[in-house]
Amino acid sequence: MRLVPIECVKPNTLIGKTLYDIEGRILVRSGVILSEGIISKIKEINILSIYIIDEYSSEEIEDIIKPELRQKAILTMKEAFSNINRLTVADKFSKKESVYFNNIENMAEDLIENVLNNKSVLLSLVDIRSLNNYVYSHSVNVAVISLVLGTALKLSKRQLQYLCTGALLHDVGKSFISKEILMKEEELTSEETSLLQQHSNLGYKYLSDSYNLSANSKIIALQHHERPDGLGYPNGLINDEINTLSKIVSIANAYDALSTGRPNRKAMFPSDVLEYLMSNAGKIFDYDIVNTFCKIVIPFSKGTLVDLSNGDIAVVQETLPNFPLRPIVKILKSSKTETINNDINLIDEISIVIVSIRYEL
Template sequence: MRLVPIQSVKEGSILAKTIYDSEGRVLLKEGTELKDITISKIEYLNIYTIYINDKYSDAVIEDVIKPEIRQKAIKKVRDVFYNLEDYNKNQNNYQGQNLYKKSEKDFQSVQYVARELIEEILSRKNVMIGLVDLKSFDDYTYQHSVNVAVIALIIGMKMNFHKYELFDLCIGALLHDIGKVFLPNEILNKPGELTEEERKIVQEHPKNGYDYLKGSYDVSVPARIVALQHHERIGGQGYPEGREGERISILAKIVAVADVYDAMTSTRVYRKALSPNEALEYIMANGGTKFDYKVVQAFSKVVIPYPQGTMIRLSNGDIAVVTKVYSQMPLRPDVKIVYSEIGTEINSIMELAKENSIVINGLEYEVPEDN
């Protein structure tokens, strides 16, 4: 099983993981043989990457959480955003109705989903952050919110947070971008670089989200603070208040790392995704300056940039598939060579922990046809 950009998927590939629509309904079932017309339809739906099975990897990449729980979480987050957006656009139709009373059921649903996510992740021992979940352009915000919650929970578990702290962390992560509902869509989805004025408008979303959430008794103060502070940076480089160090909530510090990691490894309308390794290196390089050092330490111990089944290019030009990952050395896995100019190396196993002169240069998706 490999995660492959849709433009690199070949006709005849076998879909390795079911694709769902925004309502959680099955669009294409696992095991489907992909035809060119099907691949084009997937691309038309703005789904950038899919899992396939092929001759290069038969590894099974397990989900951190069950697909049905993920889909339920995405739907609940989307419901919160949609209902608030609808209220903002049609306030005249809601005269006399209290916004927070109207949102009460939405927030209670989010609480229920948060408990499910926590129980699911706590039930798994030594859970690690592998490849990010599939995201489509249309549902990016809601899928991103769930991914951030999952990543944040795994970091919080590594930092030995109590269950009630994990609950506040999860709620805050699921709702961290709620303030974006108040921003114009033409700015949020702008394909090009933002102007200075547009950037200032975007930077209002943490305060907008906090102001909205503080009117609800169903969202705790620590969770609300996450919405306000998830773009703050410990060196004072963040927004909206330019807070530093201990003046930033530890929950917000965790969500900041999870938010950046998932955003960097996601394809957006204005840029392609970075590899998990590039995102990890960026976060580690900024530990102690932008991101809390202890949070980065915990994160670096639970993230796997190249999970089993990932195809990679080595610094010597060989192409290989990851066969075994070591949590203490995530950048030095065992790999099986699937392409090499030295034909005798094909299918041989290389232990990168013992090969100091060879490093992973990045992800690879296609093997030369003459191989």
């Protein structure tokens, strides 16, 4: 099973994972053979990539959380975010408002249990996104990434609860930013960028004024764009002035955002995202936390077709802990015919690197 951009999917392809609409209803079940009509409908609802099954990637890629839990979490965030601006002043501090936050805290508990019960310590993102659902799925993904990273950092269960709740709500302030700015496809003006950056303060103020969340969760909404070098916002904090949970969410937020394609920006190549994080460790991101993150993430899932720097085409077979950019690959095409179907461990072959992902031979 491998993730392929929808524009590269051809008719008669076998879909690998079930697709859902913005309301969590099943659109296309896994195992269905895609026709031109189905592919067109998938494009219409702004799903950019889907998982397919073919001769190179027949094995299932398991999500670190259960698919039904992911859908439930996305719907929980959609309900909460969609209703925030509809609440009247009279609703403040009322049961009507608190129910949304209670649901989010309960969802955080479910996500924690799911992550802690998962035997895998490596993180491979397998969610399929519609741009129509981006804000909500992004919040859930940031929470899941943060949890896996927090677990690797050996945080207590209580700290994980604060972390997950804060990660789910880290972008709540964007509910108060105009949709024209949030959805703009062109580059933002300096004035628009300044307005967008207000979401950190707006989110923190809303959480502080509206609901009795733990301060450890609230601070994440305020600080997730702060940087160790002091060039972040809103307060230009440095190093230990930034809460540790906020540092974790900062990395999770960047990784998910850069890994996701948008209409005005293609998703970054997985190794480029990790290189970006590593090159900015100690400046934009906490050095030690980035170091831990790069040991647990899987940028190339099993079954991914890749181009190698020596001109060969290969399929990823396995990623070993601590070496995310150096997986074991199986050679599919090569000018050296004797190497075809051989496995190569890129940890040993230091002169060979993965230069790109490909979607067909």
